[in-house]
Amino acid sequence: MDADKYLNDVLDAQTLEDDSEELKALQKRRTEVEKLLREEFKKSNPRIRYAGSKGKGTMIKESYDLDMTCYFANDDTSAGDSLEDIYNNVKKALEKKYKVSPKNTSLRLLGLDQDVHGQDFHIDVVPGRFTDAEEKDVFLHQEGADKERLKTNLDVHLSHVRDSGYTDAIRLEKLWGVRNEVGIKTFVLELLVIDLLQEKSLTRISSQVKYVWEQFRDKADTLTVKDPANPEGNDLGKLLTADVRRELKQVATDTLETLERKGWEAVFGKVGESKAAASAEALIASVTSRQAAGAMKPWAP
Amino acid sequence: MERFPSLHVFEEEGGIVVRGTFPLELDDGTIPERFHIRVTIPETYPKGVPIVCETAARIPRISDRHMGSDGSACLFVPEEYVLRNPGGQTIVEFLVGPVRDYFLAQLFFEKTGAWPFGQRPHGPEGRREFYKELLGLTDPSLARPYLAAIEAKQLKGHWPCPCGSSKRIRQCHRRELQELRNRVPRELAQEGLRLI
Numbered sequence: 001m002d003a004d005k006y007l008n009d010v011l012d013a014q015t016l017e018d019d020s021e022e023l024k025a026l027q028k029r030r031t032e033v034e035k036l037l038r039e040e041f042k043k044s045n046p047r048i049r050y051a052g053s054k055g056k057g058t059m060i061k062e063s064y065d066l067d068m069t070c071y072f073a074n075d076d077t078s079a080g081d082s083l084e085d086i087y088n089n090v091k092k093a094l095e096k097k098y099k100v101s102p103k104n105t106s107l108r109l110l111g112l113d114q115d116v117h118g119q120d121f122h123i124d125v126v127p128g129r130f131t132d133a134e135e136k137d138v139f140l141h142q143e144g145a146d147k148e149r150l151k152t153n154l155d156v157h158l159s160h161v162r163d164s165g166y167t168d169a170i171r172l173e174k175l176w177g178v179r180n181e182v183g184i185k186t187f188v189l190e191l192l193v194i195d196l197l198q199e200k201s202l203t204r205i206s207s208q209v210k211y212v213w214e215q216f217r218d219k220a221d222t223l224t225v226k227d228p229a230n231p232e233g234n235d236l237g238k239l240l241t242a243d244v245r246r247e248l249k250q251v252a253t254d255t256l257e258t259l260e261r262k263g264w265e266a267v268f269g270k271v272g273e274s275k276a277a278a279s280a281e282a283l284i285a286s287v288t289s290r291q292a293a294g295a296m297k298p299w300a301p
Numbered sequence: 302m303e304r305f306p307s308l309h310v311f312e313e314e315g316g317i318v319v320r321g322t323f324p325l326e327l328d329d330g331t332i333p334e335r336f337h338i339r340v341t342i343p344e345t346y347p348k349g350v351p352i353v354c355e356t357a358a359r360i361p362r363i364s365d366r367h368m369g370s371d372g373s374a375c376l377f378v379p380e381e382y383v384l385r386n387p388g389g390q391t392i393v394e395f396l397v398g399p400v401r402d403y404f405l406a407q408l409f410f411e412k413t414g415a416w417p418f419g420q421r422p423h424g425p426e427g428r429r430e431f432y433k434e435l436l437g438l439t440d441p442s443l444a445r446p447y448l449a450a451i452e453a454k455q456l457k458g459h460w461p462c463p464c465g466s467s468k469r470i471r472q473c474h475r476r477e478l479q480e481l482r483n484r485v486p487r488e489l490a491q492e493g494l495r496l497i
Binding site for chain 1 (some may be wrong): 306307309311315320321322324327328331332333334335337338357358359360361366367368369372375376377378380381384385395399401402403405407408409412417418419420421422423424428429431
């Protein structure tokens with residue numbers, strides 16, 4: 001097997017085209033969220049735009065979250081006086097239509113209605129306030145953190161990743177992280193991948209991906225990461241907790257062993273696996289064989 | 302794990318946990334979906350039942366989908382699993398067996414609206430249904446007296462038969478009850494009495 005060709009095929013299979021059903025559904029919901037926020041904050045004109053992987057070019061089909069900013073002007077207090085007020089008021093507004101799961105700086109939207117209760121909609125809303133009239137840097141509230149706020153810059157983040165030259169490696173590492181439930185924040189993983197690959201001049205995608213795993217396996221305890229938008233001000237090292245380092249090390253070790261024993265397809269699976277690809281006949285046949293074997297009935301206590 | 306490269310074993314404060322994504326492989330080898338799961342291995346394993354959670358909120362967390370609000374997956378009535386697997390199962394057997402069946406059923410339900418292996422009513426009614434099937438009863442309300450007869454240290458012939466006939470056991474279902482006592486572990490009967 002040509003490893004690079006296989007990995008490029010994996011990347012192609014993970015690409016979400018703009019006219020894909022998944023993105024259309026996401027964009028439809030984004031439109032709903034934007035409409036809700038603009039209605040709730042009529043007096044303001046919050047900056048609502050794509051952040052995250054959509055803006056960085058690192059989206060993967062397997063985990064296609066949409067990050068949306070909701071940034072208020074530096075002199076706008078209609079959404080709240082403090083950053084915490086803004087965070088809570090945006091949360092309250094979203095709760096009119098969604099179940100909201102608060103995260104460190106963002107608000108995750110889940111289904112509220114009975115038939116979709118608790119279902120993840122893959123949208124994070126990031127409330128914030130610009131630091132000044134230039135509207136480049138922004139303050140975000142940190143929920144439950146020692147430091148109440150952090151200062152960052154969306155455009156710096158987007159360009160740091162988008163223009164790194166390593167978006168393919170990042171996408172594969174993201175897929176690996178998602179598939180193996182590695183508990184590392186995506187943007188920290190992105191920064192780590194860029195930092196690690198910038199130390200080496202590896203051109204082949206298979207070499208890049210494998211090198212990153214080797215570093216996770218061998219140097220998990222000493223990895224460091226800086227926020228390119230605020231390297232001295234934002235301590236991202238706190239996000240590389242002992243548990244995260246342990247997981248990176250263990251999962252990378254397991255993956256390298258799998259790669260050694262069974263090859264790339266054992267790590268990333270066959271190209272083109274999807275719900276659509278699986279035939280109704282195959283599903284029925286699988287169910288029939290399990291019916292014959294006496295599969296147990298599910299039950300809710 | 303060799304059989305499941307995207308599942309990993311971790312030692313955590315509460316014990317051993319298996320985490321990652323579970324590939325739902327159909328009989329023809331295709332994988333229509335991967336489910337994010339966490340399997341907590343109880344201290345009493347292999348006799349104790351592993352607890353499975355679906356961690357990505359992919360399946361609505363409602364009892365009609367046999368999901369707990371905390372993401373716990375309600376694969377089966379636990380006593381049914383214990384009865385079928387008295388010595389427990391290896392983790393791989395558990396994954397390719399009940400876990401696979403559960404997610405296969407979920408996917409089938411989403412496509413057709415039907416539960417392919419049937420489903421049990423929620424709560425104690427579902428448990429009673431299981432015991433009704435296990436004990437060969439037509440009336441689920443008889444599950445408790447039957448379980449009491451199985452749970453007893455000794456079966457006395459002069460006791461009233463649990464079938465409700467008002468005859469004594471020795472004149473009624475003695476043989477059937479003895480067979481049940483041979484087949485159903487006493488601990489299971491105790492658990493059933495506690496829970497239904």
